[in-house]
Amino acid sequence: MIRLASLFWLALVCATGFATFKVKYAVQDIEEELNRVRKQTVIEHQEIHLLRAEWTTLNQPERLADLNRRILSLAAMAPKQLQHTVEDVPLRPIPAPPDTLIAAAPVVPAAPAVPEPAEPRLAASEAPPARPEKPLAAIAAALMPVKPAAAAQLAVNGAQNPAPEKPVAATPATVKSAPVKPAATVQLAKTGTSRTAPSIDRLFAAIAEGR
Amino acid sequence: MLAAQRLDDNPCRPRHFKPPPPCAPVVGDERANQLLETCRTRLLAAAALFAFVFLVVVLRLTEIVLLAGGAAESHIGRLPQAAPPPPARADITDRNGALLATMLPKPSLFANSKALLAAGQDPEEAAVKLAAVLPEKPAAEIRAKLVSGKSFVYLKRSLTPRQQYAINRLGIPGLDFTPEERRFYPYGDLAAHVVGYCGIDNEGLAGVERGLDGAMKGRSEPLELSLDARVQFILREELTRVVGEFGAKGAAGIIMDVQTGEIIAMVSLPDFDPNRPGGTDPADKTPVEVSERIFNKITLGDYEMGSVFKIFNTAMALDSGVTSLTKGYDASHPIHIGRFTIEDYHGKHRWLSVPEIFMYSSNIGSAHMAVDAGAERQRAFLARLGLLKQVPIELDEVARPHYPAVWRPVNVMTIAYGHGIAVSPLHLITAVSAIVNGGVLHPPTLRKLPPGAVPPGEQVMSPKTSEQMRKLMRLVVEFGTAKLAAAPGYVVGGKTGTAEKNSGGRYLEKKLLSSFIGAFPIQEPRYAILTLVDEPHGTKESHGYATAGWTVAPATSRIIQRIAPILGVAPVDEASPAITRALTIESMQGKRIESY
Numbered sequence: 001m002i003r004l005a006s007l008f009w010l011a012l013v014c015a016t017g018f019a020t021f022k023v024k025y026a027v028q029d030i031e032e033e034l035n036r037v038r039k040q041t042v043i044e045h046q047e048i049h050l051l052r053a054e055w056t057t058l059n060q061p062e063r064l065a066d067l068n069r070r071i072l073s074l075a076a077m078a079p080k081q082l083q084h085t086v087e088d089v090p091l092r093p094i095p096a097p098p099d100t101l102i103a104a105a106p107v108v109p110a111a112p113a114v115p116e117p118a119e120p121r122l123a124a125s126e127a128p129p130a131r132p133e134k135p136l137a138a139i140a141a142a143l144m145p146v147k148p149a150a151a152a153q154l155a156v157n158g159a160q161n162p163a164p165e166k167p168v169a170a171t172p173a174t175v176k177s178a179p180v181k182p183a184a185t186v187q188l189a190k191t192g193t194s195r196t197a198p199s200i201d202r203l204f205a206a207i208a209e210g211r
Numbered sequence: 212m213l214a215a216q217r218l219d220d221n222p223c224r225p226r227h228f229k230p231p232p233p234c235a236p237v238v239g240d241e242r243a244n245q246l247l248e249t250c251r252t253r254l255l256a257a258a259a260l261f262a263f264v265f266l267v268v269v270l271r272l273t274e275i276v277l278l279a280g281g282a283a284e285s286h287i288g289r290l291p292q293a294a295p296p297p298p299a300r301a302d303i304t305d306r307n308g309a310l311l312a313t314m315l316p317k318p319s320l321f322a323n324s325k326a327l328l329a330a331g332q333d334p335e336e337a338a339v340k341l342a343a344v345l346p347e348k349p350a351a352e353i354r355a356k357l358v359s360g361k362s363f364v365y366l367k368r369s370l371t372p373r374q375q376y377a378i379n380r381l382g383i384p385g386l387d388f389t390p391e392e393r394r395f396y397p398y399g400d401l402a403a404h405v406v407g408y409c410g411i412d413n414e415g416l417a418g419v420e421r422g423l424d425g426a427m428k429g430r431s432e433p434l435e436l437s438l439d440a441r442v443q444f445i446l447r448e449e450l451t452r453v454v455g456e457f458g459a460k461g462a463a464g465i466i467m468d469v470q471t472g473e474i475i476a477m478v479s480l481p482d483f484d485p486n487r488p489g490g491t492d493p494a495d496k497t498p499v500e501v502s503e504r505i506f507n508k509i510t511l512g513d514y515e516m517g518s519v520f521k522i523f524n525t526a527m528a529l530d531s532g533v534t535s536l537t538k539g540y541d542a543s544h545p546i547h548i549g550r551f552t553i554e555d556y557h558g559k560h561r562w563l564s565v566p567e568i569f570m571y572s573s574n575i576g577s578a579h580m581a582v583d584a585g586a587e588r589q590r591a592f593l594a595r596l597g598l599l600k601q602v603p604i605e606l607d608e609v610a611r612p613h614y615p616a617v618w619r620p621v622n623v624m625t626i627a628y629g630h631g632i633a634v635s636p637l638h639l640i641t642a643v644s645a646i647v648n649g650g651v652l653h654p655p656t657l658r659k660l661p662p663g664a665v666p667p668g669e670q671v672m673s674p675k676t677s678e679q680m681r682k683l684m685r686l687v688v689e690f691g692t693a694k695l696a697a698a699p700g701y702v703v704g705g706k707t708g709t710a711e712k713n714s715g716g717r718y719l720e721k722k723l724l725s726s727f728i729g730a731f732p733i734q735e736p737r738y739a740i741l742t743l744v745d746e747p748h749g750t751k752e753s754h755g756y757a758t759a760g761w762t763v764a765p766a767t768s769r770i771i772q773r774i775a776p777i778l779g780v781a782p783v784d785e786a787s788p789a790i791t792r793a794l795t796i797e798s799m800q801g802k803r804i805e806s807y
Binding site for chain 1: 315773
């Protein structure tokens with residue numbers, strides 16, 4: 001009986017001793033890590049300080065004014081450009097008739113769902129459908145799954161400027177080539193279809209050029 | 212027997228000592244049994260206590276090892292933050308946190324020639340490489356130091372971080388850096404006179420660096436000044452333009468928050484680059500004396516300010532009740548007193564009302580007004596406005612005003628229009644701020660006050676006089692000498708002053724000091740502005756005039772239009788009924804105001 005109890009306590013003492021050492025070393029490791037991080041923090045602080053001084057030097061009003069003169073040509077603000085409250089700001093004049101490209105946009109979202117040739121806009125395309133074709137909107141959407149709105153816009157462009165010059169290489173369902181259109185259209189088709197990583201900025205640039 | 216038993220009971224009994232066997236079992240000895248029982252109980256209690264404490268330790272260990280820490284994590288937040296040691300001097304920033312002065316590591320490069328030669332480095336090659344990094348040091352000079360055989364020789368003091376990096380990259384043995392810190396002013400000459408500069412041992416020698424030297428040492432958070440670097444830049448740019456346009460010797464300007472006394476901008480031209488205060492700009496064609504560059508016209512300059520003093524004269528006369536806006540004085544004849552003759556620059560030669568005297572800047576009318584009030588009142592009023600003593604400010608470079616020891620009648624007359632008394636521009640703007648803000652004098656300060664805080668001030672005149680003065684100052688800009696200072700939307704009010712500089716007791720007609728002092732928006736002033744130009748020369752555009760109305764007034768207009776949006780002063784419709792009502796002088800209503 002006494003033996004058993006002694007064994008139990010002995011085992012417990014061993015386990016405790018082991019655990020204590022384990023904890024001690026773990027703490028030592030963490031402390032080393034902490035010291036390293038603190039040293040690094042101080043270095044980073046000093047670097048930030050240096051960068052801040054450099055940033056301020058680069059932001060010398062004199063230099064900014066000079067840069068403005070050479071690059072931006074921004075004028076000083078006139079008193080009439082400043083208003084007390086939102087109510088003082090005059091309403092924007094009624095906008096000019098919107099661009100046809102943009103105006104057509106709301107029609108599109110349905111397009112990807114519509115199965116091919118029945119799509120009226122595409123029917124106007126001069127391209128003879130050699131193979132079963134996906135609607136352009138669907139292709140565009142497949143190209144850019146993340147930016148459906150932009151894709152729709154592209155699809156509209158594609159639909160309006162009948163067909164792209166080149167087949168869409170990136171998708172399995174390709175569009176047959178069609179007679180070459182005016183330069184702007186070609187440009188649009190190129191930027192719109194022939195790249196693998198679509199960028200919204202380039203897309204907008206393309207739309208702007210297409211106008 | 213008894214002895215044996217005693218031995219056996221003794222816990223300290225040596226082991227080898229065997230007690231003689233008991234002759235008979237000791238039973239029935241009540242006392243012994245009781246003792247044994249007590250011992251056993253105590254032993255048990257002690258064991259239980261130890262077991263309990265041990266179990267607590269075991270439990271805690273289990274918690275830490277097996278249950279991942281428990282509450283131990285919470286200590287991390289309480290550890291002190293790692294931060295670099297505080298700099299030798301605190302940073303100085305403007306009111307928006309833009310760095311005006313900071314400490315930068317500027318290591319010095321030294322060579323251990325012995326080590327370099329011992330490492331087998333070709334000194335010729337090393338010198339050429341170093342000369343490429345340090346363009347201002349010729350290779351021959353570096354080479355001479357490298358082969359000198361000394362174990363410590365400076366190659367270059369104050370390296371830039373880029374140079375240090377480049378030298379490290381060269382990998383030349385025997386070169387090392389000494390860690391040093393230097394004061395650096397990222398904005399250069401922008402606020403040179405306010406910030407000041409430091410010496411080689413980073414001790415403040417001028418400006419705030421000197422005035423607040425004690426506060427700067429061993430402080431880790433930056434010292435915030437009341438300056439606004441953007442406003443400072445605009446003020447400096449426009450004043451530089453004035454100096455160039457009118458071929459002036461110098462210029463100065465100051466902008467103050469009239470409600471708090473905070474100085475928003477302070478410029479004195481010509482100025483210097485605090486990064487090298489003694490150096491001159493090699494691009495400058497007509498180099499100016501260093502002493503003149505370092506001289507702060509705003510705080511250290513003592514000038515006879517001329518007509519702007521009529522603000523104080525009129526305020527004094529109105530506040531003491533000697534005169535009122537409806538009264539007036541005969542200004543048709545010059546005053547002869549002693550060897551002096553007091554004349555008007557733009558004489559109307561008739562009776563003038565008080566607003567007209569102020570608007571047309573009549574010396575004769577002002578002199579009559581001052582005589583009416585008397586020397587005692589005049590002196591007391593100027594003293595109340597702080598014009599007869601040094602201005603309290605965080606700078607060491609402050610001027611002591613010059614005024615007559617004995618206030619004679621002729622002094623009374625000349626002081627009325629700002630001659631015979633010399634004060635610094637800082638005096639002037641502090642006093643004018645008090646006049647327009649409702650009559651409360653705040654000491655000027657260069658340190659930023661917490662937003663919304665209004666420091667205690669001293670009521671030096673009645674709010675009613677202050678209101679009348681605002682109206683009069685508006686009149687000057689609307690119809691008087693300062694028409695060109697008007698900034699549409701910002702309702703400027705002010706007063707011009709063109710004084711002939713006094714040199715050795717004589718007034719020099721061609722050497723003018725033209726100044727404008729004003730406040731905006733004058734119906735509810737927030738900022739006071741003072742601009743002055745030293746020895747301007749008339750141009751074709753100014754029709755040959757070098758007076759304040761043609762030199763600094765247009766510049767002030769441009770400055771106000773540019774800084775008001777930055778300072779958050781919203782433009783208003785100057786013709787709106789609320790504003791015209793606030794600024795109309797009843798006695799002037801319906802009168803035809805002659806153009807000036």
